[in-house]
Amino acid sequence: MAAIHSTSTKPEVRMRHELWRRCFRYRKNDKRLPGSPDIVLPKYRTVVFVHGCFWHGHKGCKNYTIPKTNTDFWVQKVDRNQQRDQEVWRKLEARDWSVIIIWECELEKKRFDETIDRVEKEIIENGRLHEQRRQERRLLREQRLGERRVWKARQDALMKELKHIDL
Ligand SMILES: [Zn+2]
Numbered sequence: 526m527a528a529i530h531s532t533s534t535k536p537e538v539r540m541r542h543e544l545w546r547r548c549f550r551y552r553k554n555d556k557r558l559p560g561s562p563d564i565v566l567p568k569y570r571t572v573v574f575v576h577g578c579f580w581h582g583h584k585g586c587k588n589y590t591i592p593k594t595n596t597d598f599w600v601q602k603v604d605r606n607q608q609r610d611q612e613v614w615r616k617l618e619a620r621d622w623s624v625i626i627i628w629e630c631e632l633e634k635k636r637f638d639e640t641i642d643r644v645e646k647e648i649i650e651n652g653r654l655h656e657q658r659r660q661e662r663r664l665l666r667e668q669r670l671g672e673r674r675v676w677k678a679r680q681d682a683l684m685k686e687l688k689h690i691d692l
Pocket of ligand 1: 583629630631
């Protein structure tokens, strides 16, 4: 718990630079989105959060040990953070954003490359799925439009016929 929360922690900066080097383009700390995600990749409809293992309660992680003093206070604090994280996650997904969480311990030197490889794959897959959903929505829209046209044509034909009967 030594680290005070700041907007740009060091491992996060390294992660960002590596993604940039791999040709991903992003916005930083976008305040327009719930939870102002650390990075936002619009092209892939994906946001990334880097979570401090202590503050966000990384289960089973060596960096997440509740202090022996004021235990209740810390447990409650981490619990609140986790609830807030889930709330943010729900809001983002409701807006069709995919969320990737990176734990700070995953950015430690010996795990760094493996983590970035995984994140890269996830980002690309999210982008693919997003594009697929977009296509499906477009097809559905076109289909509905087509159905409406058919219905309208039938309606017009019926009206004409009715007029004819009136005469
Ligand atoms: Zn951790």
